[in-house]
Structure formats: C-alpha cells, structure tokens
Amino acid sequence: MSQSAGHALTLRGISHAFGQVVAANAIDLDIRPGELVSLLGPSGCGKTTLLKIIAGFLRQTSGDVLVDGASISHLPTNRRRIGIVFQNYALFPHMSVAQNIAYGPIAAGRPKAETDAVVSEMLDVVQMAAFRDRLPRELSGGQQQRVALARCLAIRPRILLLDEPFSALDKNLRLDMQIEIKRLQRQSGITTVMVTHDQEEALGMSDRIAVLSRGNLEQFAPPSDIYDRPASLFVNTFVGTANLLRATVAGISASGAAVRLADGMVIETGRETTLSVGAAVLVAVRPEGMRVSATGGAGAIGAEITAVMPIGPALIYEVTLIDGSSVKVVQEREADAPLAGPVFLHLKPNRITGLFPDHSGDTHKKGN
Amino acid sequence: MAGALDPKPRDWALALPLAAFFALFFIAPLGLLVAISFETERQMTGTLGLGQYAAFLSDGLNLAVLRDTLLVGAKATLLCLLFGYPLAWLCTKVSARWQAVLIFLVVLPIVTSVVVRTFAWIVILGRHGIVNETILALGLSAQPLKLLFSETGVVIVLAQVQMPLMVLPLITTLQRIDPNLESASRALGAGAWRTFFKVTLPLSLPGIIAGTILTYTACVTAFVTQSLIGGSRLLFMPMMIFQQAMDLQNWPFAAAVSVIFMVSVLLIVAMLVALSRSRAARLYG
Numbered sequence: 001m002s003q004s005a006g007h008a009l010t011l012r013g014i015s016h017a018f019g020q021v022v023a024a025n026a027i028d029l030d031i032r033p034g035e036l037v038s039l040l041g042p043s044g045c046g047k048t049t050l051l052k053i054i055a056g057f058l059r060q061t062s063g064d065v066l067v068d069g070a071s072i073s074h075l076p077t078n079r080r081r082i083g084i085v086f087q088n089y090a091l092f093p094h095m096s097v098a099q100n101i102a103y104g105p106i107a108a109g110r111p112k113a114e115t116d117a118v119v120s121e122m123l124d125v126v127q128m129a130a131f132r133d134r135l136p137r138e139l140s141g142g143q144q145q146r147v148a149l150a151r152c153l154a155i156r157p158r159i160l161l162l163d164e165p166f167s168a169l170d171k172n173l174r175l176d177m178q179i180e181i182k183r184l185q186r187q188s189g190i191t192t193v194m195v196t197h198d199q200e201e202a203l204g205m206s207d208r209i210a211v212l213s214r215g216n217l218e219q220f221a222p223p224s225d226i227y228d229r230p231a232s233l234f235v236n237t238f239v240g241t242a243n244l245l246r247a248t249v250a251g252i253s254a255s256g257a258a259v260r261l262a263d264g265m266v267i268e269t270g271r272e273t274t275l276s277v278g279a280a281v282l283v284a285v286r287p288e289g290m291r292v293s294a295t296g297g298a299g300a301i302g303a304e305i306t307a308v309m310p311i312g313p314a315l316i317y318e319v320t321l322i323d324g325s326s327v328k329v330v331q332e333r334e335a336d337a338p339l340a341g342p343v344f345l346h347l348k349p350n351r352i353t354g355l356f357p358d359h360s361g362d363t364h365k366k367g368n
Numbered sequence: 369m370a371g372a373l374d375p376k377p378r379d380w381a382l383a384l385p386l387a388a389f390f391a392l393f394f395i396a397p398l399g400l401l402v403a404i405s406f407e408t409e410r411q412m413t414g415t416l417g418l419g420q421y422a423a424f425l426s427d428g429l430n431l432a433v434l435r436d437t438l439l440v441g442a443k444a445t446l447l448c449l450l451f452g453y454p455l456a457w458l459c460t461k462v463s464a465r466w467q468a469v470l471i472f473l474v475v476l477p478i479v480t481s482v483v484v485r486t487f488a489w490i491v492i493l494g495r496h497g498i499v500n501e502t503i504l505a506l507g508l509s510a511q512p513l514k515l516l517f518s519e520t521g522v523v524i525v526l527a528q529v530q531m532p533l534m535v536l537p538l539i540t541t542l543q544r545i546d547p548n549l550e551s552a553s554r555a556l557g558a559g560a561w562r563t564f565f566k567v568t569l570p571l572s573l574p575g576i577i578a579g580t581i582l583t584y585t586a587c588v589t590a591f592v593t594q595s596l597i598g599g600s601r602l603l604f605m606p607m608m609i610f611q612q613a614m615d616l617q618n619w620p621f622a623a624a625v626s627v628i629f630m631v632s633v634l635l636i637v638a639m640l641v642a643l644s645r646s647r648a649a650r651l652y653g
C-alpha cells in the first residue's frame with residue numbers, strides 16, 4: 001500500500017466534563033508514528049470520549065490535540081484527515097460497498113479515475129473485490145468491518161481510530177480480524193488508536209496500552225509492563241487476575257521492601273514502596289506467580305485447599321490462607337500434586353507485581 | 369405435537385370484531401356510495417349507467433375544480449415539507465428537554481379544534497390582520513395583500529393546520545438514522561451540506577413520503593379550512609360534493625364526484641407508496 005509513513009499523535013492535558021461527570025482528566029499521551037495504542041478500561045471510563053475528541057466530534061473542555069507537533073484542536077472533523085471505524089461500522093446503508101469506499105475521495109474532490117483506482121486498491125487490500133456492488137446489509141459482520149476499514153483508509157488518514165472494533169464479532173471471527181487488522185496496520189505503518197474493554201485484545205495487539213479509570217490515565221506502557229509491573233492497584237486487578245495478600249511493611253532496604261504476612265512470616269518482595277514501616281499493604285501476585293505443594297520449607301505459607309480444577313495441562317487451585325482470604329494459583333499438573341487438605345503456598349522469586357496501600361484495612365479497624 | 373407450535377386454525381377469529389367494524393362503518397357506506405353513483409336519474413329510480421360520471425368529466429368547470437383541489441393540496445404539502453423538515457431535524461438535534469417542548473408545540477394544533485384554528489387564521493390574514501399590518505408597517509407593500517379568500521391564504525393555513533402530520537413521521541424517521549453515519553461522513557472529509565444531502569436526506573426519504581401522503585390526503589379533504597379561508601368564490605372538491613348532496617339534493621352526482629375525487633387522490637397516494645417501496649426495499653430489504 002502506498003500509505004504515507006505514520007504520524008505522531010499527542011494529547012496534551014486533555015480534560016472533558018459532561019456537566020458534573022469528568023470523562024477525561026488531564027490526559028497526556030505521546031503516541032509515536034506507526035504505533036498501535038490501545039485505550040483500555042472498564043465501560044464508562046472515558047475511552048470513547050477521548051476518541052471523539054481526537055476525531056473532532058467533541059471539543060475538549062481544555063487541553064490540546066496535536067498531529068506531528070501541530071495543534072489540530074481548531075480544525076473541524078472533516079478537515080482533520082483522521083479515519084475512524086465505528087463499533088457498529090456505520091456503513092451508509094443506501095450505498096454499495098464501492099460507493100461507501102468512494103465517499104471520502106469524492107468528498108475530497110478527487111478526479112473520477114483516481115477515485116476508481118483508490119476504490120479498487122482498497123477493495124483488494126481488504127480482500128472484498130468480489131463484493132463491490134453489494135449493499136452493506138447483504139454482508140456479514142466481518143465483511144462489513146473490512147468495508148468500514150477500506151472506506152476509512154481510502155482517505156489516506158493520518159491517524160486511524162478504532163472504537164471497540166471486535167466487540168460485535170463472534171469469537172472465531174474476532175481472532176481472524178485481530179490478526180488481519182494487525183497485519184494491515186503493520187504494512188501501512190499507520191498510527192492507530194484502538195478503544196477496547198477487552199484486556200486480551202489490548203495485550204495481544206498493542207505496542208503500548210493506556211489504561212484508563214474514571215477519566216484518569218492510570219498507566220501508559222507496553223503490554224508486558226502493564227502485566228508484570230502495573231502502576232496501580234486498579235491496573236493490577238483490571239488487567240489479568242491478581243491475588244492480593246494482606247501484609248504490613250516490615251522493613252525497607254535498597255533491594256526493596258520486606259513485608260510481614262498475616263501468619264507472621266516476613267518475605268522480601270523485591271519491590272519498592274513509598275509506604276512507611278508498619279503501614280498496611282496489599283501484596284499483589286498473579287496466579288502463575290505462586291505454587292502449591294504438599295511440602296513446606298523456607299518462606300512457605302500455610303494454606304487449605306478449597307477447590308481444585310484440572311484444566312488440560314494446568315491445575316487451578318483456590319486455597320484459603322490463615323486470615324481467611326482466598327488465593328488462586330495456576331500451575332502445571334504434576335503426578336504428585338496435592339488435591340485436598342492442608343498445603344503450602346510458595347511465592348516464586350521476583351513474581352510480586354506490586355505493593356499497594358491497603359485502605360480496606362483502615363476501615364476494617366475503625367469498624368471494630 | 370405440532371398443534372402447540374402451529375398457529376391455531378381459528379386464530380383469524382380474533383380479527384372478527386375489527387373486520388365487522390370495518391365492514392359496517394367503512395366498506396358498507398363506501399359500497400353504497402359507489403352503487404348510488406351509478407344511478408343515472410337524480411331521483412334514484414334504479415336505472416343504472418355511467419351518466420353521472422360522464423356529466424362530471426364532460427364539464428371543464430368541474431375538471432378545473434378537481435385540478436385546483438389537487439394543486440392546492442400539493443402546494444400546501446410542499447410548504448409543509450419546506451417548514452416541517454427543518455423543524456423535525458431541529459427536534460432530533462436538541463437536548464431531550466427541548467425536544468419535548470418542540471414536539472409539544474408541533475402537536476399543539478391537533479388538540480385545538482380545526483374550526484377554532486381556522487377562525488384564528490381569519491383574524492391573522494384579514495385586511496387589517498397581523499400579517500397585513502406588519503407588511504404595511506415595514507413598507508413591503510403599499511396596499512394590504514389579499515390573503516384571506518385567496519388560494520395563497522388557503523395554502524398557508526392548510527400547511528399550518530396539517531403540519532403535525534408532516535413533522536411527526538419525519539421526526540420518527542430522522543431519529544432512526546444512526547448518528548454515527550453523520551459522524552462517519554464528517555470524518556471522511558464531507559462538510560455539513562454534503563453530509564445532509566448525501567446521507568441524512570436520502571435516509572429520511574421514507575419519512576418524507578409518509579408525511580407527504582398523510583399531509584396531502586388531509587389537505588385535499590380539509591373541508592372546513594378550504595371553505596372558511598377560501599370563501600365562497602373558491603370552490604374545492606369537498607365543498608362541491610357537499611353542495612351537490614345537501615343543497616341540490618343530487619345524491620347520484622355527489623356520489624360520482626366523490627368516487628372520482630377518491631380515485632384521483634388514491635392514484636397519487638399509490639404513486640407515492642410505490643416510490644417509497646422501491647426506496648425502502650433498497651434500504652431495509
């Protein structure tokens with residue numbers, strides 16, 4: 001594809017309020033040319049609002065949107081050259097596939113021959129040439145999405161926006177389209193912002209993920225960082241599964257904090273914390289960061305199995321700790337794996353994803 | 369076993385009361401009307417023929433009345449569309465609260481009597497009415513315009529009186545258009561006008577046709593408005609039928625005129641329906 005090289009997109013201090021509701025709160029994002037960035041967060045966290053601000057459908061309360069360092073905030077949508085694929089595709093129902101794709105070039109006043117060439121090229125890119133005279137309602141969901149993508153790429157947009165692109169597709173098709181869009185994005189090198197509430201989608205497709213919560217940017221980092229080094233308790237629990245062990249800070253050294261767990265045991269976390277000694281802390285560990293075994297040893301935590309689920313090559317445990325909290329563990333299924341009764345929980349080295357202040361404990365104590 | 373799933377053979381019985389109602393109050397009078405129209409004698413002696421139809425169609429004055437009626441309806445409907453479309457469009461763009469206010473204002477004419485509204489218009493359009501006073505004050509004309517008892521007046525008042533019939537179907541259709549379509553058009557580089565003419569207008573065509581059919585049929589048959597605003601010098605089909613039947617007691621001729629009028633209007637409606645069918649088929653299959 002003769003796509004121009006990617007453009008940089010910058011959000012600088014973007015805030016937006018709908019009356020009392022703050023949908024975006026001083027969001028800063030620096031998106032590099034050719035990058036695929038996901039906006040990830042639960043429903044209502046402000047993802048679509050950000051997308052609408054970038055596209056120009058919504059004027060931000062404050063802040064600036066820049067493409068290649070130049071502000072586009074004053075430009076109306078139709079002069080931004082930012083392509084958007086809607087969740088419901090929003091194909092023009094009264095136009096054929098080819099007419100839909102030709103819409104942008106015609107609006108831009110391109111000569112007929114050039115428009116026809118672009119339409120044919122885009123139909124080939126999304127492998128829909130055989131469907132050029134169909135109406136949108138005569139297409140399947142996946143085909144409609146390809147057309148929506150082709151229509152959008154036909155204007156050679158500087159930025160591509162995708163709003164929940166796979167949520168309307170069934171599971172099998174979803175993976176196909178994810179691979180397809182990833183391939184197209186790589187080939188064309190177009191800077192892409194994708195909105196999703198599906199963490200697997202974000203982890204699998206993105207170069208970087210911006211995790212949003214109630215209008216705030218919680219973390220902006222590559223998927224592996226988001227998963228292994230979440231910046232907040234929200235990110236840790238929203239992305240992947242997190243076990244939270246109650247503890248208090250026992251000591252702080254150059255190599256990180258040591259914490260005292262509920263049964264009195266002190267462990268080195270290898271993580272830094274801004275909390276002071278004695279403060280209540282939640283120690284976050286992913287299910288695959290621990291191991292259950294029948295034998296104890298140094299650093300092993302006493303627990304009781306409440307449920308075991310063998311799933312293919314893996315075993316999923318739910319065990320209860322001495323303070324009553326329950327913990328999920330995923331490990332390989334081995335012949336001598338315990339299936340019931342008292343067991344020991346081992347933390348694998350360097351697998352603690354974070355130490356977060358424990359506010360629930362405060363209220364708990366006050367309640368007593 | 370199949371009985372539970374198959375529609376019961378006697379389900380149609382549920383439609384009987386409605387069918388009886390229609391037969392009694394709609395089909396029967398209509399049948400009677402058509403039957404009477406074939407009476408060749410004014411005294412309805414039972415001699416049947418096409419004499420009444422021939423009498424109507426052979427007189428140029430009668431045909432002029434039919435033409436004027438169909439034309440005045442077309443003009444009023446066009447005026448309705450011209451003012452109703454932007455109004456309906458506005459209704460779908462404002463906040464929910466303003467939308468309620470606007471729709472209330474649109475529907476308001478329906479809840480007042482046609483007679484009351486028409487008399488109000490007489491006051492407004494008269495030689496010394498609000499419109500003429502304004503025109504004179506602004507110096508737009510040296511003499512008061514003849515709005516009352518003129519075709520222009522009839523068209524204006526018909527358009528106002530029947531406005532809800534145009535606006536309500538339009539609002540329904542415009543509201544059904546996915547707002548993302550307009551956004552998509554803008555993002556593809558189209559300005560507001562192109563977006564309107566290429567996306568919004570074509571997609572609202574079913575509503576335009578529905579509104580046009582309702583407004584048109586209401587306008588051509590609006591006896592009260594046509595007579596009161598048009599005055600005695602302008603004659604339209606409903607008044608003609610009334611005069612033939614009530615003043616001249618010529619029931620067979622009145623019936624024949626009614627049938628001719630009905631068929632003319634139905635032909636126009638059928639054309640509009642055919643047009644909307646072909647559009648709807650393309651849009652919604």
Ligand SMILES: Nc1ncnc2c1ncn2[C@@H]1O[C@H](COP(=O)(O)OP(=O)(O)O)[C@@H](O)[C@H]1O
Nearest residue numbers: 018021022023042043044045046047048049050
């Ligand atoms: N047009 C609007 N008017 C008022 N509140 C809105 C509007 N659009 C969105 N909101 C609110 O702003 C917040 C963020 O919405 P949105 O950006 O759609 O979230 P997301 O796309 O992440 O689900 C939500 O609390 C939502 O209720």
Ligand SMILES: [Mg+2]
Nearest residue numbers: 044047048049
């Ligand atoms: Mg959304």
